[in-house]
Amino acid sequence: MYWNDPRAWSPFDELRSLQREMNRLFDGYETRTAMSRFPALNVWGNEENIVVTAELPGLETADLDISVVNNQLTIKGERKGDKPAEDAVCHRREREAGKFVRTVRLPFAVENDKVTAKYENGVLTVYMPRHEATKPKRIEIKGS
């Protein structure tokens, strides 16, 4: 029967390949949106400094681990999903808990020793000055 012949053209193959393509398209899209990455980051900068801010409510500074290597910043942490009271019954749970890791590539290498971080009102702010060696240098032109 012709529809069992693997060499024969089948409209279903076409549809299946289209479906695969569509799935691939949306899979790729989903993993790339900002919403699927936690925490969401804002990166601010000028020629001299880079500041990264992240909304991370309900952590303690001990739960946060920030490291910088050259031009990569990594923020690790864990949000504990502890109950407000031992005998409390949960009716609604929207706040997520768990471990997270996020790495961002910065536009230039930074001075690892001079990185400072602040955690205030549930917002993490990391200040990073640009590495001296990567700063643009003005080259004087000497007249002969």
Added chain:
Amino acid sequence: MKNVNEKAVQKAEKAQPVQQEREYVPTTDVYEKENAVLIRCDMPGVAQEDVDIRLDNNELEIVAKQKDGRPGGLDLLIGEYATGVFRRKFSIPQLIDRDGIKARLHQGVLDLELPKAEQAVPRKIEVTTGG
């Protein structure tokens, strides 16, 4: 035609100052204890003085304005979140002790404690054996 263009420009100019702040619904957990209902909301970037909690009849409304986290003199290179106002309403049953509501904000998490009124707290009834 020119008139239409002018109108469009005027409209655009007008629209800018009216630009409202974004509103967000804070993610919330609700718990219940024997003597109280506990509400816990995520509100990153909100300072204590910017939280406004209102109880009107059976409606509890929380409005909290986020601090504009923009560091001075820097441009936004990657923006994955924006700041705005958190707003959420809750229906509160009558059996809540309205005067005893407590709120606490710690590291961007708002904890509300709504104590139950006397008559709503479950009572243990002792069974006595008839002698």
